[in-house]
Amino acid sequence: MEDSVRRRNPERTRQSILSAAQEIFSRRPYAEASLKEITAKAGANPALVSRYFGSKEKLFEAALEASLDAGPLMPASRESFGEQVVSAFLSPDRGRVNPLSMLIFSTAEAGLQSMALRLLQDRIVVPLSAWLGEDDAETRAARVMMVASGFFIYRSLLPLASMTGPLDPATRQWLANCFQSAIDNG
Amino acid sequence: MEDSVRRRNPERTRQSILSAAQEIFSRRPYAEASLKEITAKAGANPALVSRYFGSKEKLFEAALEASLDAGPLMPASRESFGEQVVSAFLSPDRGRVNPLSMLIFSTAEAGLQSMALRLLQDRIVVPLSAWLGEDDAETRAARVMMVASGFFIYRSLLPLASMTGPLDPATRQWLANCFQSAIDNG
């Protein structure tokens, strides 16, 4: 098993590149996440990206897809939906991998937009809609994404003072209401 | 006056570059908006960017600043705030210049983030807070930005089917409520 670390293992290599990509692409904008940095973190050679994934864009796609699969974020009860989502956002164990971050970053690369939109639709909007189970469920799911993304941006990417750190109770309440009313009838 | 078109006029040149930059930077992510394209649209030479603005980043800053000054978006009445904001978003004459777009794009360039944050704070959050006139006004202003940005993203950048085109009345109402409750007491 000591050996197995150094032993060749394409699947392991592929995985370690993918994992590194998820982390780096979550942290840095696409244009600033170099394959050199990603492969260095993975302990691999930049040329292997081409072998295993085809291109940087394809690697990004695989990374986004993988992290969307990881965190399904499907809520428990419909009544406390708003509060659940807010709690999830504020939970301290928010991993180094962040699909929402990648989603926002893919906004800034023409070549990624349609792919990101497709993944967003298939992996988030559709499942969430199914869970909601109404005619206009997709509209409601879209509303949820809007608030989540806006919150994420001003909490992490352009960190406005009032949105960073512990949230003031009024804002927390307001957010929960937004999420809740996004899916409620009326 | 025929002459004056061809006559040298540094101020005019500077302005035309700035205007072109506002348009292009509103339309394309920073990394994909080349100085070549911008100066071509302005009918100027790429080297002049260096002369008049110093660098691409400085040009972006100037462009963002200029477009923030242009559209003050200060609302009329506090009671109909939510509806006003939604209407503004949906109004057909949304120009080619879009500060919100630039703000989102600057999210994806480490070198732009702090600058964008500062401008956002000074040109939007502070004025809007002043208009609101309460202790926690900045928090409320931040909430408004969140919803506006989320809406913009899924309407324009990652256009979800249910958010493009004419909005369904329920969503329109929900949005107005979000904006309104963002600034209301309670």
Added chain:
DNA sequence: CCATTAAGTAAATTCAGATTTACTTGCGGG
């Protein structure tokens, strides 16, 4: 009108990162 400075241009330079290439090393089957 000339000389000096500012404005503008075309082409050279730099640079960094993705992708390719040509090569080396390890591994598993025959």
Added chain:
DNA sequence: CCCGCAAGTAAATCTGAATTTACTTAATGG
């Protein structure tokens, strides 16, 4: 044991864009 392919590497290539440079052309003030 060794052949052949798969995995991995280092370095070369390509590309596209920002920035610099060296130069040309216009304006301006004396």
